Amino acid sequence: MAKFIYGVDIGGTSVKMGFFDQEGQVLEKWEIPTRRENSGEEILPDIARSIQAKNTEKGISIEDILGIGMGVPGPITEDGRVLKCVNLGWGIFSVAEKVRELTGVEKVKVGNDANVAALGEQWRGGGRGFDSIVMVTLGTGVGGGVVLNGKILTGANGAAGEIGHLPVKAGESRVCGCGKKGCLEQYSSATGLMRKARELVENTDKPSMMRDYEQLTGKEIFAAYEAGDALAGEVVEEFAEFLGLGLAQVAQVLDPQAFVIGGGISKNGPVVTDVIKDRYAKNVMFALQGTEFRLAELGNDAGMYGAVKMVLG
Amino acid sequence: MAKFIYGVDIGGTSVKMGFFDQEGQVLEKWEIPTRRENSGEEILPDIARSIQAKNTEKGISIEDILGIGMGVPGPITEDGRVLKCVNLGWGIFSVAEKVRELTGVEKVKVGNDANVAALGEQWRGGGRGFDSIVMVTLGTGVGGGVVLNGKILTGANGAAGEIGHLPVKAGESRVCGCGKKGCLEQYSSATGLMRKARELVENTDKPSMMRDYEQLTGKEIFAAYEAGDALAGEVVEEFAEFLGLGLAQVAQVLDPQAFVIGGGISKNGPVVTDVIKDRYAKNVMFALQGTEFRLAELGNDAGMYGAVKMVLG
Numbered sequence: 001m002a003k004f005i006y007g008v009d010i011g012g013t014s015v016k017m018g019f020f021d022q023e024g025q026v027l028e029k030w031e032i033p034t035r036r037e038n039s040g041e042e043i044l045p046d047i048a049r050s051i052q053a054k055n056t057e058k059g060i061s062i063e064d065i066l067g068i069g070m071g072v073p074g075p076i077t078e079d080g081r082v083l084k085c086v087n088l089g090w091g092i093f094s095v096a097e098k099v100r101e102l103t104g105v106e107k108v109k110v111g112n113d114a115n116v117a118a119l120g121e122q123w124r125g126g127g128r129g130f131d132s133i134v135m136v137t138l139g140t141g142v143g144g145g146v147v148l149n150g151k152i153l154t155g156a157n158g159a160a161g162e163i164g165h166l167p168v169k170a171g172e173s174r175v176c177g178c179g180k181k182g183c184l185e186q187y188s189s190a191t192g193l194m195r196k197a198r199e200l201v202e203n204t205d206k207p208s209m210m211r212d213y214e215q216l217t218g219k220e221i222f223a224a225y226e227a228g229d230a231l232a233g234e235v236v237e238e239f240a241e242f243l244g245l246g247l248a249q250v251a252q253v254l255d256p257q258a259f260v261i262g263g264g265i266s267k268n269g270p271v272v273t274d275v276i277k278d279r280y281a282k283n284v285m286f287a288l289q290g291t292e293f294r295l296a297e298l299g300n301d302a303g304m305y306g307a308v309k310m311v312l313g
Numbered sequence: 314m315a316k317f318i319y320g321v322d323i324g325g326t327s328v329k330m331g332f333f334d335q336e337g338q339v340l341e342k343w344e345i346p347t348r349r350e351n352s353g354e355e356i357l358p359d360i361a362r363s364i365q366a367k368n369t370e371k372g373i374s375i376e377d378i379l380g381i382g383m384g385v386p387g388p389i390t391e392d393g394r395v396l397k398c399v400n401l402g403w404g405i406f407s408v409a410e411k412v413r414e415l416t417g418v419e420k421v422k423v424g425n426d427a428n429v430a431a432l433g434e435q436w437r438g439g440g441r442g443f444d445s446i447v448m449v450t451l452g453t454g455v456g457g458g459v460v461l462n463g464k465i466l467t468g469a470n471g472a473a474g475e476i477g478h479l480p481v482k483a484g485e486s487r488v489c490g491c492g493k494k495g496c497l498e499q500y501s502s503a504t505g506l507m508r509k510a511r512e513l514v515e516n517t518d519k520p521s522m523m524r525d526y527e528q529l530t531g532k533e534i535f536a537a538y539e540a541g542d543a544l545a546g547e548v549v550e551e552f553a554e555f556l557g558l559g560l561a562q563v564a565q566v567l568d569p570q571a572f573v574i575g576g577g578i579s580k581n582g583p584v585v586t587d588v589i590k591d592r593y594a595k596n597v598m599f600a601l602q603g604t605e606f607r608l609a610e611l612g613n614d615a616g617m618y619g620a621v622k623m624v625l626g
Contacts, residue, residue, distance in 0.1 A: 075600065132468075132469060146566070146567075148461070148466065153461065153567070154568075155445075155567060155568025155569075156445060156568050156569060156570040156604070157568050157600045157601060157603070158568070158600070159564075159565075159568040159598060159600040159601055160566065160567055160568040161566065162565050162568075162598060162600075162601075163565060163566060165565055165597075165598045166562055166565045166566070167558060167561055167562065167565075167596045169483075170482075170483070178598050178599070179599065180595075180596070180597075180598070245480060248480055249479055249480065249562040249566070250566050251472075252472075252475050252476060252478055252479045252480075253459070253473065253474065253476060253479075253562070253563050253566045253567060254459075254466070254468060254473055254566060254567070255467075255468025255469050255470050255471070255472040255473040255475070256468075256469060257469040282493075283480045283493070284478075284493075285472060285475060285478045285491050285493070286491070286492065287388065287470045287471070287472040287475075288470060288472055288475075290470070291469070
């Protein structure tokens with residue numbers, strides 16, 4: 001008899017849940033709130049209850065479930081232990097074992113959310129057709145996930161793919177959230193873009209479309225850049241310069257087939273990959289000039305897909 | 314009946330050959346010259362003849378050979394095709410297939426020499442006990458090899474682990490051998506050390522032990538540094554600063570268990586890992602502070618061991 005898979009992506013405010021068939025097609029998706037109170041002790045029981053309710057609704061039992069895959073916003077060991085997850089209030093324990101206990105499902109796979117999203121994009125999103133990709137998430141910060149030969153690279157400390165904290169600038173005085181100075185995400189995140197735009201708008205008299213917007217986010221900055229606004233050009237230049245440099249560092253180490261660019265900033269479309277590609281090429285060896293750049297395609301569903309792929313193996 | 318393995322490491326002037334048992338113990342090792350004339354067309358036939366002669370000497374036949382492993386000084390695809398090998402005069406062809414034809418041995422594994430040496434060190438050298446390491450070879454240039462879960466990471470273009478060309482310095486005017494500017498090997502190789510030492514000796518009046526040596530190589534520079542020589546301190550500082558930065562970039566991407574430091578400069582001993590570790594820690598996230606640093610142990614035999622390990626899988 002056909003079996004089913006649950007793909008679960010735990011976020012800070014909501015848990016995305018997907019009910020998939022064993023071919024990896026999504027049959028249904030929904031969300032439940034992430035209850036962070038009391039050190040997040042109800043998060044996993046809530047998920048287990050939601051799974052049980054869905055089973056009942058579908059008239060299926062635990063035996064019909066091939067497995068449960070999960071993305072968690074924190075460092076995770078290969079065997080599914082979470083090493084503290086500040087966002088959820090969690091300490092150190094085995095998420096995989098706990099979910100096994102709560103649901104009775106034997107096959108439970110757990111990964112870091114950025115890594116799991118990278119796997120989702122490689123499997124069914126912008127990285128389709130490639131075995132080895134690096135996913136770059138450009139949002140409030142810069143996140144990353146590495147997929148090699150169709151498998152997530154976790155790293156010895158669960159920190160592989162932490163490319164937001166690549167050291168890209170010497171002599172920086174501002175401190176990054178991680179405590180270091182000159183990290184990639186200080187320049188190439190939405191936060192970095194907006195900071196640079198504000199600095200230029202406030203400290204110069206140069207004319208710019210950026211002065212006309214009520215709200216100035218990555219969207220307006222890229223719109224102004226595409227309209228030929230010189231000041232927006234300076235903002236995008238810094239963003240692209242450091243991102244091109246950071247991804248060159250990644251390529252000299254990993255030599256992936258492709259970079260998949262996701263997160264809020266990627267919604268500005270091909271202009272984003274175009275400006276990065278250009279700066280990337282200046283910073284890599286000849287053999288790496290042909291690395292492909294793709295936009296992510298699955299948006300917020302990437303984690304759910306990656307979670308299912310972990311179960312399918 | 315017990316089987317045997319040949320481990321072969323092709324260098325620009327000689328080919329190192331090892332005869333191993335199936336437990337991976339070396340039984341005998343020797344060298345033959347690398348005949349580069351006529352586009353290196355005799356290199357593989359010479360190796361095949363040497364293997365046949367050894368078989369005859371040992372009274373064994375092709376059926377007693379489990380496989381042949383080989384390290385080649387150039388980019389190699391996963392299936393054993395060499396993509397031009399300037400050092401040997403080779404163009405593009407399948408080394409694995411050619412060796413199969415010449416020897417009649419079915420299992421032939423071929424890898425890039427730096428990667429194969431990394432695998433050797435992980436298996437039997439300084440990386441013993443770790444599954445995932447990055448080998449850093451500090452010689453005339455800076456080479457690298459990545460081993461993840463006991464397997465070589467080749468990369469989409471055979472360029473994974475090319476850490477000598479990590480971009481580590483903005484605004485450099487000198488050009489690296491690769492055509493870029495500001496590559497790690499411009500500062501953290503023996504060449505970089507000697508250039509910096511010469512610059513300081515010639516362009517300053519500061520007293521230094523470095524002025525007393527007839528020949529000034531990495532050995533003398535590190536000896537002066539350990540004796541407290543201030544000018545040698547400046548030389549080692551630049552070497553270590555950029556190497557610490559470059560390995561921090563590597564760790565933010567891969568999160569390996571350990572770095573294994575080899576090549577001529579590593580012969581100066583623990584002082585080398587000590588100075589690198591210190592600068593590394595300043596440049597990585599908290600989670601990566603504990604990455605181990607080890608000295609390579611196999612010297613020129615690393616490639617031979619790694620070649621054998623590729624056959625054993």
